[in-house]
Amino acid sequence: MDCEASSHVSLGAALLGVLSHLTIFIRGEWHMQGRAIITTYSFLTIALLCAEYCRVNDFSSAIRAVWHVTGSYAAGLFSSIIIYRKYFHRLRHFPGPPLAAITKLWHVWKVLDGKNHLLLDELFKNYGSVIRTGPEELTIINAAIPHIIDGQKGQFTKATFYDIFLPNLTITAARNVDDHDARRRIWERGFSPKSLTVYEERIIHYAELLSTQIENLVYEGDSINNCKGAIINITDWISWFSFDVMGEFAFSRSFRMLQDRKWHSKIRLLVDGLGAVGAVSPVPWLAQLGMSIRPRMFLAKDWLSLLQWCRECMDERLQMKGERSDVSHWLVDAYIKNGSQQADRAWLDGDAATVIVxxxxxxxxxLTFAFYHLARDPPQRDRLFKEIKDIDIYDRSQLQNCTNLNAFINETLRLYPPVPTGGNRTTPPTGVTINNEYIPGGVTIVAPKYSIHRLESSYASADHFIPERWTTRQDMVKDNRGFAPFSLGKFGCIGKSLAMIEMRFVIALLLKKFKIEFQGSDKGEALFADLKDQFTFAPGDLLLRFRLRE
Ligand code: HEM
Incomplete structure (x- = not known):
């Protein structure tokens, strides 16, 4: 091919790249098509290579020519994407980091350290309350936003992020509103007041086991090391407790971590797998691509092995004779009534894993952060102890009426919302107007609770732990609309009441029995240094000294 012909071909290929963007890729969602796109382009490249080889009858010239064409095509395609996103996109006038407007890969790079909550907080300080954090994404940090995206009138849907869990089917990841509503109706049967009373017995059992194990460690510490009390990593112990409880609710079996005083290998896989979800969550297409192309590699392999284990646990659960009063009971019931279809089995497995996560x-x-503050703030700890020491903590209604305890939990939920930045939604097709600003349809909205809960415009001394703002110092709450640790509306937390029962009881039980203090010079540095946002928060280790009260 002479030089002129070659440059015509390159130009044609580049124009074709621009055209593919403007006519095909500019529309709709492509994050689930990664594999199909790679397969199609590979096939076309090979076909082109064969055709060129037949024409010139020389392999290296054919490769050079195809390389030229594909390079030009890619240059046209990506230049068009970049120019469009930067200068013509409907979100172009929103401020944000320049690279964020072009690709979400900048975000992956930025959150490799797992500190997405801090990154978004910093962006808020630099760019204001509405930030373009992706080509099709706005992060909005404003007290009104939780009610706008999840409130009664909310027409918002779950955003593309949730497809990261596919092909696993679960209520949390159901983006189709009808599928979600149908699943939610089944779940709701498992959270009736009657069911909660039954679950409470299980919670009490495991909380007592936690307390007994700590007591054993105190005796072991006193006699073996001759040190006063037990120094324990509360982060691990609280995790073992809460996973053991959820093992009961999902599969009617304990993971025995409290008993064995160590992590169950599969639960460890789960925790590590969630770390990977945190890292790739800004780009669900990358996660899907990894899973479909190399399902047997690295974390994808661990994740699949975990799902397989959940399936096996569910097989055992299905074999159990007699009625089981766990959360899965209602999910299993729906599965059997529907004729034990394979499609329903996928929902059953996915939802059982959801119970656990x-x-x-x-x-x-x-609970981990609550114990951190109990150790850090002796007057708060003493006030709580005074409130609970003479009540029957096994009587749920008495605990429910402990105003200081509730305020303490609320303040912990405010400063450390367990879902700190997640819960992305998509605007309805007609778009919405937020604070006099029109936001078009199909845009992902990120509303990070971590930052919204720390707005100075909403809470006086917002970064400080002051439980009194919920009791005697209500003047310190200026605008409470943004407080939504459990989210709101139809996608809001279904387990809120169960969680509150669990948290109140564990704090009351351990506080009644133990004196809880920091250990030596460790004042919780690792807890914060290693704190990661991986959809839920994953706190670092926290060593505390537990001593029996006289
Ligand atoms: C302190 C404890 C808890 C907090 C702060 C919390 C918070 C949340 C949040 C923020 C969401 C919305 C997530 C999203 O939009 O993607 C959610 C959903 C959910 N939570 Fe919780 N949660 C807690 C405990 C529990 C417990 C104990 C269960 C019981 C198994 C549970 C089950 C669920 C389920 C099934 C959903 C999905 C609801 C749906 O999509 O309709 N949560 N939770």
Whole structure:
């Protein structure tokens, strides 16, 4: 091919790239098509290579020519995408980091350290309350936003992020509103007041086991090391407790972590797998691509092995004779009544895994930070102890009426919402107007609770832990609309009441029995240094000294 012909071909290929963007890729969602796109382009490249080889009868010239054409095509395609996103996109006038407007990969790079909550907070300080954090994404940090996206009138749907869990089917990831509503109706049967009373017995059982194990460690510490009390990593112990409880609710079996005083290998996989979800959550297409192309590699392999284990646990659960009063009972019931169809089995497995993840990774965060503040703030600890020491903590209604305890939990939920930045939604097709600003349809809205809960315009001394703002110092709450640790509306947390029962009881039980203090010079530095946002918060280690009260 002479030089002129070659440059015509390159120009044609580049124009074709621009055209593919403007006519095909500019529309709709493509994050689930990664594999199909790669297969199609590979096929076309090979076909082109064969055709060129037949024409010139020389392999290296054919490769050079195809390389030229594909390079030009890619240059046209990506230049068009970049120019469009930067200068013509409907979100172009929103401020934000320049690279964010072009690709979400900048976000992956930025959150490799797992500190997405801090990143979004910093962006808020630099760019204001509405920030373009992706080509099709706005992060909005404003007290009104939780009610706008999830309130009664909310027409918003779950955003593309949730497809990261596919092909796993679960209520949390159901983006189709009808599928979600149908699943939610089944779940709701498992959270009736009657069911909660039954679950409470299980919670009490495991909380007592936690308390007994700590007591054993205190005796072991006193006699073996001759040190006063037990120094324990509360982050681990609280996680073991909450996963053991959810094992009961999902599969009617304990993971025996409290008993064995160590992590169950599969639960460890789960925690590590969620770390990976945190890292790739800004680009669900990358996660899907990894899963479909290399399902047997690295974390994808661990994740699949975990799902397989959940399936096996559910097989055992289905074999159990007699009625089981766990959360899965209602999911299993629906599965059997529907004729035990394979499609329903996928929902059953996915939702059982959801019970474990949604029920443990959240409660454990609040309890860990609650114990951190109990150790850090002796006057708060003494005030709580005074409130609970003479009541029957096994009587749920008495605990429910403990105003200081409730305020303490609320303040922990405010500063450390277990889902700190997640809960992305998509605007309805007609778009919405927020604070006099029109936002078009189909845009992802991120409303990070971590930052919204720390707005100075909403809470006086917002970064400080002051439980009194919920009791005697209500003047310190200026605008409470943004407080939504459990989210709101039809996608809001279904386990809120269960979680509150669990958190109140564990705090009351351990506080009544133990004196809780920091250990030596460790004042919780690792807890914060290693704190990661991986959809739910994953706190670092926290060593505390537990001593028996006289
Ligand atoms: C402190 C404890 C908890 C907090 C702060 C919390 C918070 C949340 C939040 C923010 C959401 C919305 C997530 C989203 O939009 O993607 C959610 C959903 C959910 N939570 Fe919780 N949660 C807690 C405990 C629990 C417990 C104990 C369970 C029981 C198994 C549970 C089950 C669920 C389920 C099934 C959903 C999905 C609801 C739906 O999509 O309709 N959560 N939770």
């Amino acid at each position: 949604a029920g443990s990774g959240t409660v454990s965060v609040v």
